[in-house]
Amino acid sequence: MQQIIKTTLGVCFAAGLAFSAHAGEAPMEISGATTVDAEGVITLIESTPDLVILDNRSVADYDAGHIEGAIRLIDTDITGAADLAAHVPAMDSPVLFYCNGLxxxxxxxxxxxxxxxxxxxxxxYALGMTEWRDLGLPLVTN
Structure with missing residues (x-):
């Protein structure tokens, strides 16, 4: 029994270290935006029919699996407000951004x-595809 507890604690500790290492790479919150987790994404999709979902990953990542209804628009292709306006019709339109996570x-x-x-x-969606895949949520592939 002690070995199981030690192993479980070791795995949790290692996972905590891995999360801490990633946590410094991208922020969990963006000023002016609402951070959501997977449950929050699902709630947005179910309750917001005009939600624009923007997948900010490479073509290969997008093709390998994305959230249903997502439009691929990598951040480096956003060079001005017009690039977003092409997908998000108004400044108050609901829009969700996600990538591969932290x-x-x-x-x-x-x-x-x-x-x-x-x-x-x-x-x-700060945790992005890392959390989505870990939870086994559905993906659309091309």
Missing amino acids: SCGRAANAAEMAVDYGYTNVSY
Whole structure:
């Protein structure tokens, strides 16, 4: 029994260290945006019919699996407000940004840009595909 507890604690400790290492790479919160977890994403999708979901990952990552209804727009392709306006019709339109999680940072960059451009209904899925996949939630592939 003690061995099981030690092993479990070791795994939790290692997971905590891994999370801490990633936590410094991208912020958990973006000023002016609402941070959501997987449950929050699902709630947004179910309750917000006009939600724009922007996947801020590479083509390969997007093709390998993305949240249903997501539009791929990598952060480096957002060079001005017009790039977001092409997908998000109004400054108060609900928009969700996600990427591969805290180790990625692309969604954080994109959400910060949206807020800076004046978007007021911005959601940021900080844990992104890392959490989504860990929870076994559905993905659409190309």
